[in-house]
Amino acid sequence: MSVENKHGIQDPLWVQWTLITITIGFVAIFLALPVAIIFAEALKDGLKTYAIALKDPAAWSAIHLTLLVTAISVPVNTVFGLAASWAIAKFEFKGKSLLLTLIDIPFAVSPVISGFIYVLLFGLQGWFGQTLSDWGFKVIFAVPGIVLVTIFVTFPFVARELIPLMQEQGNDEEQAAISLGAKGWQTFFYVTLPNIRWGLLYGVILCNARAMGEFGAVSVVSGSIRGKTATLPLHVEVLYNGFNVPAAFAMASLLALVGLLTLALKTYLEWKVKQQRRELALVNE
Numbered sequence: 434m435s436v437e438n439k440h441g442i443q444d445p446l447w448v449q450w451t452l453i454t455i456t457i458g459f460v461a462i463f464l465a466l467p468v469a470i471i472f473a474e475a476l477k478d479g480l481k482t483y484a485i486a487l488k489d490p491a492a493w494s495a496i497h498l499t500l501l502v503t504a505i506s507v508p509v510n511t512v513f514g515l516a517a518s519w520a521i522a523k524f525e526f527k528g529k530s531l532l533l534t535l536i537d538i539p540f541a542v543s544p545v546i547s548g549f550i551y552v553l554l555f556g557l558q559g560w561f562g563q564t565l566s567d568w569g570f571k572v573i574f575a576v577p578g579i580v581l582v583t584i585f586v587t588f589p590f591v592a593r594e595l596i597p598l599m600q601e602q603g604n605d606e607e608q609a610a611i612s613l614g615a616k617g618w619q620t621f622f623y624v625t626l627p628n629i630r631w632g633l634l635y636g637v638i639l640c641n642a643r644a645m646g647e648f649g650a651v652s653v654v655s656g657s658i659r660g661k662t663a664t665l666p667l668h669v670e671v672l673y674n675g676f677n678v679p680a681a682f683a684m685a686s687l688l689a690l691v692g693l694l695t696l697a698l699k700t701y702l703e704w705k706v707k708q709q710r711r712e713l714a715l716v717n718e
Contacts, residue, residue, distance in 0.1 A: 471689045474682035486680035491660045495668035495684070498576070502664065503644040506583040510640050514591025515633070519625075522599035523607070536593065539586050548582050548653025555581075574656040579664065582650035587643045594636035595629055598706070602628055635702040642695040646688055 476483060486492060517536060521529060539547065555572035556562045565572060572578045606628070610620045626633075648666040655662040659671055665688060672681035 468689055468693070471682055471685050474678070475686040477682075478679050482679050483683045486683035489680065491663070492668060492680075492684060494660045495663050495665045496687070498579070498663070499645055499665040501576070502579050502583050503641060505580050506587055506644045507637060507641050509584055510588045510591050511633070511637055513588055514593075514595055514636060514640075517592040518595035518599050518629075521596050522602075523604055533596075536589050539589055544582075544586050544647065544649030545653055547585050548650035551578060551582050551585075551650075551654050573654050574658065574662060576662070578654035579651050579662065582654050583644050583647055586647055586650050587640045590640040590643060591633065591636035594632050594639070598629055598632040599625075631702055631705040635699065635706055638695055638698050638702065642691065645691055 517532070520526075521533065552573055553559050554561055555565065555578060557566060557573070559573075562573065570577075572581070606624050607620050610624045615623070646666060647664075648670075651664055652667055652670075655664070655667060657663050657667045657671060659668070663671060665684060669681050669684045669688070672678075672684060
C-alpha cells in the first residue's frame with residue numbers, strides 16, 4: 434500500500450510511518466524529555482523549596498537584570514528590523530546584498546566569539562576600554578556590555594522575518610497612499626504596519642526569547658558576578674556549579690516556561706502569517 438504526498442508522488446506506507454516514528458522519537462527524546470525533567474527536578478523537593486529558590490535576592494537580581502536587558506535590546510532590534518526591512522524590500526541600492534549578508538553575521542558567529550570581540554573592543558586592554566575607563570564608563574563586567582552583546586546576537590530576528598514578507602507585498606499600496614496625499618509616516622502607520630503586524634510580532638517574540646535565554650556571549654562579558662551581572666541563565670549555572678541543584682532547576686523552569694510560552698505564541702503567529710500570505714497571494718492573482 435502507498436500514500437500520495439503533496440507532490441503527487443506515491444510513497445510506500447512503511448516509509449511514511451518510519452519517517453513519522455523517527456521524527457516523533459527524536460522530538461520526545463531530545464526535546465520533550467529534557468523539558469519534563471526540568472520541571473520534575475524543580476518540584477522534586479516540593480513547592481516550599483521551589484518558593485525559597487524564587488525568594489533568593491540573587492535570583493530576583495538575575496530576573497531583574499534579564500528583564501532590563503531584554504527591555505532594551507528588543508525595542509532596539511525592532512527599530513532596526515523595521516528600518517532594515519523597509520530599506521531592503523522597498524528600495525534598490527548598491528550594497529543591498531552585502532547588507533543582507535551582514536545582517537546574518539550573528540547567525541554565523543558563535544556567541545562566545547562575539548563576546549570576545551566586545552572584550553577586545555571595550556575591555557581594559559581593548560581598543561576603547563582604557564579611554565572609557567578614564568571617563569568613568571565601564572562596559573565589560575557591567576550592564577552596558579551585557580546589553581551590547583545581547584543586541585548583537587538578537588538583531589537579525591525581526592529583520593529576517595519582515596524582509597521576505599515586505600518583499601512579497603511590494604510597493605503598490607504605499608504608492609497608492611502617497612499618490613492620494615499621505616505623508617511618509619501616515620503611509621507607514623496606516624498602510625505598511627497593518628500589513629506586517631503579525632510578522633513583526635513573530636520576529637519580536639523570537640527576539641525576546643533569544644534575549645532572555647542568551648548565555649554564551651553574556652557569560653564572556655558579564656563576569657557572572659552573582660547579584661550584579663548574572664542574568665537568569667548565568668544564575669542557573671552558578672547555582673548548579675555550587676551544588677544547589679533544586680534552586681538551579683527552579684530557575685531553569687522559569688526559562689522553560691518562557692520557552693513554552695514563546696512556542697505557543699510562535700505557533701499562533703506562524704498561522705496568522707501564513708493566513709496573511711495566502712490572502713496576499715489571492716489578491717495578487
